[in-house]
Amino acid sequence: MSSITTGIDRNGQPGGSRPRDLPVQVPLVTEPLGILGSLRNARRNVLELIPELATHVPIVSGRTGKRWHMVMDPESNRRILRDAVEDYPKSDVTKMILRPAIGDSLFVAEGQHWHWQRRVAAPVFSHRNIANLAPVMTAAADRASARIAAASGRAANLFDEMVAATFEVIADVTLSGGEGFDRAAVHDAINAYIADTAKVSPLDVIGAPDWVPRLRRMISTRAMREMKQVADRAIDTRRQDGARPVPDLLDLLLEGEDAKTGRRMTTAELRDNLLTFIVAGHETTALTLAWSLYLCAFDPAVQDRARTEAQAVLGARAATAEDVPHLPYIRQVIDEALRLYPPAAFLSRTALKADRLCGREVRPGDTVMLPVYALHRNHLWWSDPDRFDPDRFADPRSIDRFAYLPFGDGPRICIGASFAIQEAVIILATLLARFRFARVPGRDPRPVLILTLRPEGGVWLTVEPA
Numbered sequence: 001m002s003s004i005t006t007g008i009d010r011n012g013q014p015g016g017s018r019p020r021d022l023p024v025q026v027p028l029v030t031e032p033l034g035i036l037g038s039l040r041n042a043r044r045n046v047l048e049l050i051p052e053l054a055t056h057v058p059i060v061s062g063r064t065g066k067r068w069h070m071v072m073d074p075e076s077n078r079r080i081l082r083d084a085v086e087d088y089p090k091s092d093v094t095k096m097i098l099r100p101a102i103g104d105s106l107f108v109a110e111g112q113h114w115h116w117q118r119r120v121a122a123p124v125f126s127h128r129n130i131a132n133l134a135p136v137m138t139a140a141a142d143r144a145s146a147r148i149a150a151a152s153g154r155a156a157n158l159f160d161e162m163v164a165a166t167f168e169v170i171a172d173v174t175l176s177g178g179e180g181f182d183r184a185a186v187h188d189a190i191n192a193y194i195a196d197t198a199k200v201s202p203l204d205v206i207g208a209p210d211w212v213p214r215l216r217r218m219i220s221t222r223a224m225r226e227m228k229q230v231a232d233r234a235i236d237t238r239r240q241d242g243a244r245p246v247p248d249l250l251d252l253l254l255e256g257e258d259a260k261t262g263r264r265m266t267t268a269e270l271r272d273n274l275l276t277f278i279v280a281g282h283e284t285t286a287l288t289l290a291w292s293l294y295l296c297a298f299d300p301a302v303q304d305r306a307r308t309e310a311q312a313v314l315g316a317r318a319a320t321a322e323d324v325p326h327l328p329y330i331r332q333v334i335d336e337a338l339r340l341y342p343p344a345a346f347l348s349r350t351a352l353k354a355d356r357l358c359g360r361e362v363r364p365g366d367t368v369m370l371p372v373y374a375l376h377r378n379h380l381w382w383s384d385p386d387r388f389d390p391d392r393f394a395d396p397r398s399i400d401r402f403a404y405l406p407f408g409d410g411p412r413i414c415i416g417a418s419f420a421i422q423e424a425v426i427i428l429a430t431l432l433a434r435f436r437f438a439r440v441p442g443r444d445p446r447p448v449l450i451l452t453l454r455p456e457g458g459v460w461l462t463v464e465p466a
């Protein structure tokens with residue numbers, strides 16, 4: 001960072017004791033980086049852009065070409081995400097990165113265009129509809145078990161396995177895997193897009209105003225075009241064939257009508273939103289599962305306790321939606337994995353109006369970042385924050401909701417949160433009931449934040465039958 005001002009440190013000095021036995025983390029920045037250093041680090045790993053101080057103070061501000069603030073304060077988060085949400089739209093970089101892939105869909109749109117899409121999509125994710133889709137998740141858990149069983153006695157990359165499982169789920173519940181829908185093509189297109197996008201960083205925007213044309217050139221338009229064509233074909237086929245007996249997300253969106261205006265989605269709007277669900281929903285959930293498995297291998301006592309619960313509820317069968325309320329400790333493990341390794345670890349907004357956050361002046365045009373990774377490890381709000389301890393979530397009411405933001409909050413909170421949690425509980429419980437996972441010495445994953453917080457090198461664990 002070229003110049004930094006820190007917020008009020010209510011808890012004394014940064015630093016403190018370091019690794020007793022802590023799960024993997026990346027050392028945060030302790031020296032100002034300068035513009036070039038910031039750009040270099042941001043391309044490699046956005047985590048290396050976050051000052052260590054951000055885990056001790058409520059706000060860190062600076063200027064790297066443009067004024068910016070990193071906010072780790074629950075009260076200010078409530079203001080940015082909920083009370084003054086209109087004054088803090090998603091940042092230009094977020095929109096520019098995502099628009100070529102998912103158009104002006106729910107994730108990206110603002111104002112009235114966001115409102116009406118959210119009204120149409122909200123019922124799609126109702127409790128009943130999500131529970132109806134659970135058999136798809138149970139089947140994916142069974143198929144993942146079969147693949148993992150084949151690796152028994154050896155090490156397997158559980159991140160790859162979880163990506164395969166969550167992709168099966170999202171493909172089945174968005175497009176029911178009908179003819180004309182080539183899963184592999186969509187999967188490849190998304191991966192190519194993410195790889196291209198990974199070349200861009202939040203600092204490109206802050207430091208270099210000419211980044212937009214560069215970004216457009218970088219993003220692989222061919223992969224995007226193919227992905228859109230695949231989705232358009234699937235939508236046309238569905239319009240002809242009619243709804244499935246158990247409606248999937250596409251059926252529900254096709255039926256959806258804005259109660260206020262009567263408006264329905266066009267094919268292009270349907271496609272952009274379906275692709276949004278696929279892009280926003282599958283890797284994030286795979287990461288949640290992969291990090292949960294890593295943490296269970298990291299702490300065998302937690303793993304044994306989770307397994308005992310899963311086996312008592314499930315016996316030999318895979319988990320279903322009805323089991324989810326009976327697997328509270330599995331849920332706590334997932335909540336704690338989402339705290340230590342939040343897949344969406346960095347949210348970004350642009351201030352429209354003059355404001356004050358934590359007593360700091362915010363000017364129109366300032367970039368306001370919510371480094372969720374640093375919020376979740378901030379010593380002001382969490383005791384011994386780097387320690388893995390699922391019991392923190394034994395009583396969810398004890399958690400300050402704006403200090404814990406794996407799904408964001410306010411009107412733009414993740415629409416798929418309950419879907420993702422149901423899927424993660426079903427798959428994690430099924431796997432822990434059936435297998436025992438152990439770390440491979442020297443092969444711990446390294447957390448790298450590009451668009452999402454990924455385990456670099458994969459999550460390699462040895463697998464044994466339980």
Ligand code: HEM
Pocket residue numbers: 090106107108118276277278280281282284285288342343344347348405406407408409411412413414415416417419420421
């Ligand atoms: C563990 C898995 C997931 C995580 C950690 C996650 C995280 C998030 C976060 C943090 C946001 C808010 C972004 C912001 O405020 O800038 C968000 C929004 C969103 N997510 Fe998720 N998500 C997950 C799964 C899903 C799934 C499964 C779906 C759909 C099937 C989904 C669809 C969306 C959509 C459409 C939005 C935009 C909502 C709006 O702006 O109205 N997500 N997600």
